[in-house]
Amino acid sequence: MNKKPISAVVVANGLFPTHPIPLSVLREAKYIVCCDGAANDFISNFGIPDAIVGDCDSISPENKIRFQDRLYPDPDQYTNDLTKAVNFCISRGIKDIIIIGATGKREDHTLGNISLLAEYQLRVSVIMITDYGRFTPIHGETTFESTPGQQVSIFCIDSEPITLTGLKYPLENALLTNWWQGTLNESLGREFTVSTQGRVIVFQAF
Amino acid sequence: MNKKPISAVVVANGLFPTHPIPLSVLREAKYIVCCDGAANDFISNFGIPDAIVGDCDSISPENKIRFQDRLYPDPDQYTNDLTKAVNFCISRGIKDIIIIGATGKREDHTLGNISLLAEYQLRVSVIMITDYGRFTPIHGETTFESTPGQQVSIFCIDSEPITLTGLKYPLENALLTNWWQGTLNESLGREFTVSTQGRVIVFQAF
Structure with a gap:
């Protein structure tokens, strides 16, 4: 048992x-x-x-x-x-x-x-x-292991500001108002960080 | 020309x-x-x-x-x-x-x-x-032609209240806070109506 x-x-x-x-x-x-x-x-x-x-x-x-x-x-x-x-x-x-x-x-x-x-x-x-890849739901600041050049997309479920570091297109306290706005980003190195108070889903392509 | x-x-x-x-x-x-x-x-x-x-x-x-x-x-x-x-x-x-x-x-x-x-x-x-079906973006009150039993899903891009009539699961001024909440609805007859001030994408399955 x-x-x-x-x-x-x-x-x-x-x-x-x-x-x-x-x-x-x-x-x-x-x-x-x-x-x-x-x-x-x-x-x-x-x-x-x-x-x-x-x-x-x-x-x-x-x-x-x-x-x-x-x-x-x-x-x-x-x-x-x-x-x-x-x-x-x-x-x-x-x-x-x-x-x-x-x-x-x-x-x-x-x-x-x-x-x-x-x-x-x-x-x-x-x-x-x-x-095609992996979806990870997060809530709060999260650092992801990555590889340089990995394709990354970020989907905000809640309408909360988001900060992205370690990505080709970083953001600082930005409000994404449609799903496509967080797509087609790219990791610069071996990790990247997503910070937000809202619920977010992170896609990392293989 | x-x-x-x-x-x-x-x-x-x-x-x-x-x-x-x-x-x-x-x-x-x-x-x-x-x-x-x-x-x-x-x-x-x-x-x-x-x-x-x-x-x-x-x-x-x-x-x-x-x-x-x-x-x-x-x-x-x-x-x-x-x-x-x-x-x-x-x-x-x-x-x-x-x-x-x-x-x-x-x-x-x-x-x-x-x-x-x-x-x-x-x-x-x-x-x-x-x-699998058809996506139609709308903004404001819109009536859709449909068939009884047609599977319908509603995706709110903006965080605005939405009213659905003519569907199996109607809504009145409801706020949908995640994408799945508007999915798997069903048309009751030959039309249904979506009313909102926000941007909405409506999926109708074949």
């Missing part, structure tokens, strides 16, 4: 990753939670998740029976499957979550999933890894 | 569409402006654009020579290729723009391109069509 995992990879309902970085994250995962809508494809193409969470209306009747020991239905109509999977992880004492496969299909789902990171970070350590 | 087109399709640097709706928009286009970074693929797979706009550092040497009569380099480092293409259209007197191929690769580019619609709408009538 002391074998509870403290980290997990959550596989969401977007496109299954093809890039080696998210694939290696999946291969090395100690505990994999699969969103309901992603379960059939995941099982066919990758393996058996440790838990399947969601409405459980998308999983095939065969998989529903075969994996009933790891099926955790959550009928809440006001949260999406990704949030159900994150809530499940938190309820199991998981402290670190990596989200995979959360982008690349319907763009409104992509936007929703990325922005949900800003909610999750208030309760758990979380990042999202896609085929 | 009076043959200036008044509408155009702009092909951006994201994934080339595969869905029949954006493909038919392309086939029926009277005037196609291709972003520099999309030009080689577009020419190989679809046809010859009427104009190629951008840094012009991504187009192949062969295409650069072959299509020099329709190449419009714009070296501005502070705008991306999509904005350069939109600016080009506006400078040519174009009144209506449909943007295609602007999503599906790097997610920070996708977010940037979608949010730029809120800027473009102040100067020209513009929509974006993807493989």
Whole structure:
């Protein structure tokens, strides 16, 4: 009973990753939670998740029976499957979550999933890894490890001034009033710093 | 000299569409402006654009020579290729723009391109069509044609109260404080209305 995992990879309902970085994250995962809508494809193409969470209306009747020991239905109509999977992880004492496969299909789902990171970070350590890079939600001053020339984009969820140092286009207490305004920046060295009182999501390209 | 087109399709640097709706928009286009970074693929797979706009550092040497009569380099480092293409259209007197191929690769580019619609709408009538649906930027009260059951998501760029009618989850003067909060709504009938003083981007799924 002391074998509870403290980290997990959550596989969401977007496109299954093809890039080696998210694939290696999946291969090395100690505990994999699969969103309901992603379960059939995941099982066919990758393996058996440790838990399947969601409405459980998308999983095939065969998989529903075969994996009933790891099926955790959550009928809440006001949260999406990704949030159900994150809530499940938190309820199991998981402290670190990596989200995979959360982008690349319907763009409104992509936007929703990325922005949900800003909610999750208030309760758990979380990042999202896609085929193109890594999203990290922060709140307060944060220094990121980087490489010179790494492409960086900053998305402010709250309307709070932001200061960027160590980037090609630094900012000092600037208010970004649209999403594109923080995109297409570039790291100058081995680290950069983002300071703000608001919730921010940082994208670092591979 | 009076043959200036008044509408155009702009092909951006994201994934080339595969869905029949954006493909038919392309086939029926009277005037196609291709972003520099999309030009080689577009020419190989679809046809010859009427104009190629951008840094012009991504187009192949062969295409650069072959299509020099329709190449419009714009070296501005502070705008991306999509904005350069939109600016080009506006400078040519174009009144209506449909943007295609602007999503599906790097997610920070996708977010940037979608949010730029809120800027473009102040100067020209513009929509974006993807493989999954249609993004329309608005400002002020707008009624949308719809079908019962159509999936609708609303993204507020400005922090202004919003009222939604004709949707499964209506809102009255609500302040949405994160992108996901306006997602996964559903049209109840043949139209719905969005009222706000702020800039809003509305997604309607196919």
